[in-house]
Amino acid sequence: MTINRYILGIESSCDETSVSVVKDGTEILANIVLSQIESHKRFGGVVPEVASRHHVEGIIPTIEEALNTAGIQMEKIDAIAVTEGPGLIGALLVGINAAKALAFAYDKPLIPVNHIAGHIYANNLEEPLEFPLISLIVSGGHTELIYMKDHLDFEILGETRDDAVGEAYDKVARTIGLGYPGGPKVDALASEGQDTYDFPRVLLEKDTYDFSFSGLKSAVINKKHNLNQKGEDVNRANIARSFQDSVVEVLVGKAVRACEAYDVNHLIVAGGVASNRGLREQLTEACEIRDIKLSIPHPQLCTDNAAMIAAVGFYLFEAGVRADMSLNGRSSIDIEE
C-alpha cells in the first residue's frame, strides 16, 4: 500500500502570497493566492518594499485558509516546501520565516524549492510530466528553455540575456499607454491589429537558445517616438500585434528547434506569459505539425502560486532533500544546482 504524502507549499517571491496543500505532488487540496496587483498598479510595477509588507499581513491568514480549505491539520502535513528563490529578497524572507516557524513548531521537514522548478511542475498538477521534455518558461522575471531527462534533472539550454519576456510586455504596454500589468492588455489589443511594423526577430536565426528582448522593446519605443515626431498616427493595435508577432515567432522557433535537436516529443510551457493567446495558438500549430505533445497549464496555474511549489516539494521530499533553520532567501539561484 502506498502512503499518501501531504505537502504544505508556501510562495512569496514576488507579488502573490500563496499557500497550498498538495497530495503526492499531483493533487491540489488547496491553493490560496492573495494577489497584490491592485496595490502595485498605482506605481506601475511591483515595489519590493510594498510587496514585503503585504506578504507580512497576508501570510498567516493565507496559511489558515489553505489548511481549512484542504480540511487538514498541521499534524497530518508531511513536510513544508517553501520558495527559496529566485525572487525579491524581502518578499522571499516572509514566506521562508513562516515556513521555518511552522517546521520548528510542528517538527516537520523543511524543503527549499526553486521558483522556476515550481513553474515547470505546475504542469504536473494537470498531467504527469513525461520525460524527456523541453520546458519553455516565460514569466515576468524569466525566459528560459530547459531540458529535463527525469524528475528534478534540469539542464538550462538558453535564457534571456537581458529583459524577461513578461518584463518586455509590461514596458511596451507602458509605452503605448496601457496599464499594469500590461501583458494581458497588449495580448488583447494585438488581436485587433496587424503586423505592419515588422520589428526584429532578435537571435532567431542565431545558433543559440538564448533570448534577448531589450532591443525589441527599444525598437517599439523608437518607432512610437519617430511617429510622434513626424506627427503621424500611432496605431496602438498594430504596435501591439507587431511586437507580439515578433516575440511569439522567436519563442516558438527556439522551443521547437530545441525539441527537434534533443529528440523530445513533449513540450511544456510555464509562467505568466503562457496565458498569451498568440503564443498558445502558434505553439499549438507548430507542435501539431511536428507531432510534439504540447502542455500548457490553466492560466491560474501559469501565474505564481504555491501549489506548484508543493508539487516540486513532493519530489524533493522523496529524494531526501531537506533544509535546516539556517535557510535563507536567495534573489538569484541556479535551477541546475
Ligand code: KG4
Ligand atoms: O509568472 P508570473 O505571474 O510572475 C513571475 O514569476 O514573473 O508572470 C507575470 C508576467 C507579467 O509580466 C505579465 O504582464 C505577463 O506575465 N502576462 C502576460 C499575459 N498574462 C500575463 N504577457 C503576455 N500575454 C498575456 N496574456
Ligand code: ZN
Ligand atoms: Zn513566477
